[in-house]
Amino acid sequence: MAQYVMSVLDDVAGGRATPEEAAAIDVFNEELQAKGHWVFAGGLAAPSAATVVDARDGEPVFTDGPYLESKEHIIGFWIIEAPHLDAALRLAAGGSKSCNRRIELRPVLSE
Amino acid sequence: MTGAGEAITRVHREEWARVVAALARRLGDLDVAEEVAAEAFAIAVERWPVDGVPPNPGAWLTTTAYRRAVDRLRREAKREDKHREAMMLFSAPEPLGAIDDDRLRLIFTCCHPALAMEARIALTLRMVGGLGVPEIARAFLVEEAAMSRRITRAKAKIKDARIPYGVPYREDLPARVAGVLAVLYLIFNEGYLTSGDGAAVRGDLTAEAIRLTRLVGVLLPGDGEVAGLLALMVLTEARRAARVSAGGELVPLMEQDRDAWDRSLIAEGHALVRARLASGQAPGRYQILAAINAVHTDAGDSRDTDWSQVVALYDQLVRVDPSPIVRLNRAIAVAELDGPQVALAEVDGLPLDGYRAFHATRADLLRRLGRDDEARAAYDRAIALPGNAAETAHLIRAARGLVRRSR
Known part of the structure; x- marks a missing residue:
């Protein structure tokens, strides 16, 4: 089994799911749990709520805002478990349908 | 060429995919499978002229390559466990059933939809077709180092994203077969209607595409x-x-x-x-x-072409694929059946302004209608757009014919 991150992309910063989308996401989450694919999931606050922290040179420096200005933002994510990419792609398709947004599927390094 | 030399060329053509595919399954690593398969062929080049061609060349090559791989793993034994874990290719979602053939696993892996189309093409030509990286680079007018990186990146993604080495889920099969065919058709078309300034037709690529499609036909006989x-x-x-004149010009179907x-x-x-x-x-x-x-x-x-049959088939095609390019091709047939005026009405308004064939078709229809000024403008548009060099030569000649006529 390998883990994958499914990042939910949106062009509205801090966009929220509609009640219909939220209900579909709940159904999808239950299915992930029932079939043993569930690891973790969460929605993210707007990028403007982010703080960039850099402690590489000793004293941490805090900077307001996202580290990248971009048109699209990650507004939520799932971490799933799947045996291989074909299985993960199916789950990502289900996730994309449920939240009505594009998803970036990316493997977690397994070492 | 010696008998053994000819045998190696033939065996390479016939057995490469089988050898790589079998090794990939046994070793769990495409990269190593490709390298040791190439080494085994190099050993054959040395040994067969001396020892004679073995009775089962494919099995000889697979065994020789497998031994090389085992030697290599032994040398790297100090980190074997971790290495092995990282190397594993992931087995098929579905059992292969009646069509159990490693080559099919290899083809579906190389043509996986999670890979970029150009990576699928390069990987398929290398791993299934057995073409060398320099050959593939030349065929696609890309530098050898760039093509090599493209293939390396694709193999790394297969490993890191765990693209399975196998046949897709049954529900995904039609779409995945369509994906394989799209790769083969692109290889064929690149050979047939070469982009850039190369030869008008590259027979090696069309022949390779046909050979690979024949192989897929053997593996999926019911499709x-x-x-x-x-x-x-x-x-x-x-x-x-x-299709191409002695002078290097494209010859249209009707004039061939x-x-x-x-x-x-x-x-x-x-x-x-x-x-x-x-x-x-x-x-x-x-x-x-x-x-x-x-x-x-x-x-x-x-003149004996059954145009009503051609148009009827295009009508059928439009139902399957209603894209503007299909409509453009249908209009070309309509011109023969109902005349250029009817065809032009169908062509005008298609959203294909950046597409050479659109302007070339309009130019030809306008020329046939005697609207020379408009035809000339359309030829100029077509010539200015990128495309095949032999096609450009044909368009320039057609446009010149127009100038002569109007004088």
Whole structure:
């Protein structure tokens, strides 16, 4: 089994799911749990709520805002478990349908 | 060439995919499988002229390559466990059943939809076709180092994202087969209508695409679209010699010397199309395109072409694929059946302004209607757009003909 991150992309910063989308996401989450694919999931606050922290040179420096200005933002994510990419792609398709947004599927390094 | 040399060339062509595919499954690593397969062929080049060609060359190569891989793993034994874990290719979601062949696993892996199309093409030519990286780079007018990186990146993604080494889920099968056929058709078209300034037709690429499609046909014998694509390719390939003039200009279908067409390829294509018609199943895109080509190659003289049949097939194709390019091609047939005026009405307004064939078609229809000024403008638009060099030569000649006429 390998883990994958499914990042939910949106062009509205801090966009929220509609009640219909939220209900579909709940159904999808239950299915992930029932079939043993569930690891973790969460929605993210707007990028403007982010703080960039850099402690590489000793004293941490805090900077307001996202580290990248971009048109699209990650507004939520799932971490799933799947045996291989074909299985993960199916789950990502289900996730994309449920939240009505594009998803970036990316493997977690397994070492 | 010596007997052994010829045997190696033949065995390379026939056995490369089988050797790599079997090794990939046993070793769980495409990269190592490819490298040790290449090493085994290099050993054969040294040994066979001396020792003679082994009775089962494919098995000899697989065994030799496998031993090399085992030696290599032993040398790297200090980190074997971790290495092994990281190397594993992931087995098939579905059992292969009646069509159990490692080569099919290899093809589906190389043509996986999670890989970029150009990576799928390069990987398929390297891993399944056995072409060398320099050959593939030349064929696609890319620098060798860049092509090598493209293939390396694709193999790394297969490993990191865990693209399975196997046949897709049953529900995904039609889409995945369509994906494989798209790769093969792109390879064929790159050979047939070369982009850039290379030769008008690159026979090595069209031949390779046909060979790979034949292989997929053997592995998926029940698939109508595989047979359709093979028919489409052989019927197109049959016209290759007549398609470019001695001066390097593209010769349109209607002006080609039909005696120069390859009769045996046409017979093969017609037989494939007939078999698909007899199956009674609704045809897909490639089968319909093959049928259109069968109608064209059925006419001994271009004037005998059954245009109503061609237009009827295009109507069928529009239902399967209503894209503007299909509509453009349909209009070309309509021009022969109902005249250029009707065809022009269908062509105008298609959203294909950046597409050379659109302007070339308009130019030809306007020329036939005697609207020379508009035709000239359309030829100029077509010539200015990128495309095949032989096609450019043809368009320039057609535009010049117009100038002479108007004088």
